[in-house]
Amino acid sequence: MSETMNPTSEMAPARGALDQDWRKVVNWGLILALALIFVSLTDMPEKLDKRIIVEPLLSMGYLSLVWIPIALGNIVTREVVLEGMTQHKKGARELVAGLVVGAIGGLGLALLIWLLDTRDLSDPLVNWNDALLEVLTFGEGVGYGVLFWILVSAGLGAIGGAIHLLPKLATRLLLAISLTIVLAAALESALDDISEGFRLEWLFEALFEKKGGLSVQGAIILAVFATAWVLFLGGQASKGKAIVQAKREETPVAVNAIGLTLIAAGAILLPMFLGRLTNDLLTNVGLFLLLALGLNIVVGLAGILDLGYVAFFAVGGYTAAIMTSPSSPGLSPALPWWVAIFIVVFMAIVAGLFIGAPVIRMRGDYLAIVTLGFGEIIRLTVRSDWASGFTGGAQGILSIPGADIFGVVTVKGTDPQQVLYLVMAFVAIAIYVSWRLENSRIGRAWMAVREDESVAEAMGINTVNSKLQAFVVGAILASFSGAIFAAKVGSVFESSFKILVSIVILVIVIVGGMGRIAGVAAGALVLVGILGGPNQPGLLAEFSEFKLLIYGALLIWMMLKRPEGLIPNVRRSRELHQEEFLQDAWLKGQADDDDDGEATNGKVAPA
């Protein structure tokens, strides 16, 4: 989508440094103060202090504080420039605004430090303790801490404001460098693991300190790399991409075939080079990706907001467990896993129909609430005395022998590499299913139902059947994930199937980009890979305590700034940005405003 901004050649002169919208500046300053105090009291600075980004300069703990003044110092002087508005040159005014916002925020934190020192509010505020005070004052006493934060916060706010003064390229460089460094530090353990597989330990050692965190020298290397990327390599990469794109227009089949072969080769070869930790991590990502792909069909294509999707994950997990484990109570056929998977599919269909049939006739909010209920009903049933004869109740089912594939291999959780292969095979199936169904008669019917259910019905679509089919396809994909999960972990407990799982899957789909496979994959990588799943640690293991806070913040931010998701579906972003799309069509000469004549076929440019 194109920006609606028009570059103005002439700019009004910069405004005076004190010619401020003081009310706005003070408001943002107070917001900053509140944000800093809030983050401090969540205990992030203290808990994450051990996680070093650049030794000895910066830890994740301090990062959780210092980014806020920069961001808000920048926001306070941001202007939306519309056509016809006077645009002033940037100057001292921006610096002063950022500085004042930062200083007010610093005062807030100083107030917190003083209160921490003199009052004891540890009763309602559990993190109100000396350790927090120690972190905030660097162990140098209250006076030092107060002064430090006021000055540093003001300085950071001014930097945030100063970003407006820099040329575009410099801003991009700064952003690239800071992102590279933070990302590298976040991925430290994965990089450690990968570097061993590729015999690149020397590179890892050059970048990172032994006790964790980037070394100063490593940070500089990364900064140089980021600079090179922005200035040179990035341009080359996008040129190469454009060439591939052009080739793809010419000979789509050949290029797609090469692309698919490369992806397949990568998927087969990569796990061999990865260590235990990364393989395990990617397995978790894959399990959630499988779930998210299934939910994507239900929510993204058919528009059925299912908040109890974990129910099908549980059905898959428990069916596989009962069928394969020799020690499952009640029924214990101890079938091989590949035989059990057929029963899993059957049970998923039964569960999909059983839950779907009563629910599917409802619409919108009512449907969401009822599915939420069913998600819990399945879990509570599994735990109940009535079913515990089969499911083991709260004791769960143990000693699941792993996934026996046609008697050739047994994939066990002790070998994460094999589990990863198994997960990838099923993810490939899910991607194929999503892709084929979306471009078919039934996929079009789902979209029509999502757009307008009554009209879809009037156009001859049996909406109940269509929605039920989407529900069942989603249920089958989720049950695959559950069956692999049971084989990987070796046991199932009802506590693995709490409502949080449903919510995380939905957040993956929304944050990634509803209705688009690549988007869902990006969502699974970011949320489960980096932050961690509901019960699975991610790369930032220290963050697990703050996972829900970050999920929530991320979701709110995405809804405000990029509701179509990280990698959006074309249709959805069109829906959310209809005006921009119409403008684009107008620019291409394809606007439909010629009611009298015939369509211009895009040849005639608009006057």
Place this chain on the structure above:
Amino acid sequence: MSERLLDIQKLSVTFGGLNALSDLDFHVDKGEIVSVIGPNGAGKTTFFNMISGMVTPTSGDILFKGESLLGLDPNQVTARGIARTFQNVRLFANMTILENVMVSQHCRTKQGIIGALFQTGGFKREEQEIREHGEKVLGFFGSRLVGYRLHQPASVLSYANRRRLEIARAMATMPEIILLDEPVAGMNPKESEELTGLIGKLRSEWGFTIVMIEHDMGVVRDVSDRVVVLDHGETIAQGSYDEVSTNPQVIEAYLGRPAEEAS
């Protein structure tokens, strides 16, 4: 007399004590163009909703080719061969123009999940047919809805073209009767004149029978074989345009009663 396609007998519906339609008798023969007119609130759209299965009548019967449509879901009514358009254009705005006409062939096609997953010969053949029929239907409106437009979302279309696409979508369901709910509402005189011609062609070239609600008397006069006038849920007149337009009861319904008679 030609074949009786739609036969509506003593149809009534009440919404909480209000008689939206009472004892309506109505019939459409094959190949007819029938207009339903009447002042606002006369029950015209309710009448369409009842035929297409979106509203259940309180009493009476709707026979299509001699079989009752009562109790059928809207999608079953469409499958029997009755398609409709909506007064307040309701396209699938985020689907492309081609997809809009492809999706409405749903009830004429049958490939399901298995066909799509294994890309069977039958599936590919059917997709091809759906696409071709869709393009043929869109071609009915000249070059307006084809070409690069095929793959644009319906939301970019101008108002008049949206109305045309609504008709195309109804045509794509391969019906015998099309119910047009105010097809020229909001169009300028030139556009409505053109569409009037197309409505005639819907019958002469495509063989559809047409029931149309319309306020534009010019259009009604030009295309209708027969006109039915509703007021307060009752039929007050039917016949040719000339008969109806001179009927005192009709004039009264539209213009009100002269003052001396009312007193």
